[in-house]
Amino acid sequence: MKNYNSKKLALSVAMLGMIATAGSAQADAITLNFHSGLSQTRPEAEHIERFAKLVDEKSGGELKIEVYHAGALGLKEADILRTLQRGMVDMALLYGEYYTRDAPALASVYAQGAITDAEQHLDILPVIKEMYDDGFAKWNIQTVGGVVAPIFDVGLHCKEPVNSLEDLKGKKVRVWSRHLVDTFDALGISAQVIPQNDMYMALQTGVVDCAYYLSTVAKTVSLQEVTEYESYLHPWAASPWIFGISERSLGRLDDNQRQALEEAGQEIWEETREIAVSPEREAQAREERESLGITILPPFSEADVDTFVTAAWGTWKTMAENAGEDGMHYYNTVTQALSE
Template identity: 25%
Template structure:
């Protein structure tokens, strides 16, 4: 090969190496799927949980220079809602933003993420992450194959086809969706008949009359358009016995295969987005009232006296039942009570 030919070949290789297409291919090392049950939108508009998922994906992809890429699957379009937690544990799904209590049948400890009356404010809720209870819960999840990426808490209220439900006496004889085994135990003790289904199925159940009322997050009360089938709403603006841990989680088997710097990046971005989640949750607690008032629904707030009544029932039913399940559950509850 002549010097001229060699130089020409080297120049061609250099040009090829600098090609954007080749660089893109080299950087796109890992494609990750993120699934959730909530309505899809854009990074700038829509259900904040979908927005957070898209913000997370965009920021991680940007900081990793394309080494990590994401596909977002809203509305349970990739798999059914209740299958997502188990799929992450098996490594069949990479990430999901899902109510933690949905996995209570598989990992009983996680039902503490929707324990009636145990968390009554955002300040208390977001203190869990760095408290003993949060560290122990994260450890249990990690042992079960799940990595906590973003701690997301949401306050919630109750939409009703008839009257607002404030006191326990208001729930007597009503068919109500609680959202977790523990919430259902409290509702049963108050005289309600419970209905079990994920939040994305509430609309149809209330529309047909199969269910009369539903507890869910303020964001879901808006995103699933439940005002169209409701005449009453109890909000979380003044506090609530319904606070749900709804984190962004990742499969440990997938996470562990990533280089250390990419693992740290995922956790860093996840932690940064918790401030957005808190702000959005509080905004939705306010917005939900306006949405329901606009269509003529009667909107009320939870009172401190009513909250105490629900807490009293919860302690004797849900808390006791959870604590009796195992030493692990009893320990988690004890640690959580320290945050009250």
């Protein structure tokens, strides 16, 4: 009986030791909260979730990312740089054009009209990423990869046939940024910023005659119900979504956890870069829009594209000048790389 009790005691001690070890390992694991303002139905959300899974796997469970989609943490996009800087949230999905109040220069990194061929975007990505790394570092935020947005076709979606800048004169055009308002204004074309959620109604009620929009995903906002014609203008200069971590939160991590975070972020960056440009995707989307009743007109002429790009670069430069020294540095660096 004594021998049996001794074995039982030894087994119990061993089990307690295992539980204590497991508990200690669990206690050592760190969970980082990740803010994303995008809804969980957006394709970017899948890449963020995969990033979180990769971090868990690569760190051996020592580092976990808890993703909060659709602004579930109650944070405002305009405040994210300050929020991260103060360490009030660990990580966030960053988009440079959102921070015009605190970091207007970041909106000068990239602009519509920057590229006329989708492949140019892939060539310029390292330079764009470097500019964002520099800009976010000023806010004590380190970047760890991100999501390279797909390069979609941008076109004019109109109620009447329009496929030239001359046709657009006299029309009211919906756009999504002040830079675009100024670009079309320089061309003698009336444009106004209308949020995506209000675009359908604006077209339906005649507030605008045309929408400057991402043709590839026009179906998702039912543009085929309020417009009949479409003409391609240029590829979308899509600013990438960046994974940013507060330096305060980064300081809590050991070498293994940091490596897992950086490797996972870079892996997502490379994966999304590989699928960013897809002529097959664009052709399929075009066929689908035609099947919905949209008449695809010939694209804008090369001369019109050159005219649009010249105007877009001019207003881009003005935007950079207004943003100060950093804005001009970003503009000059990116445009020089594009010109090479």
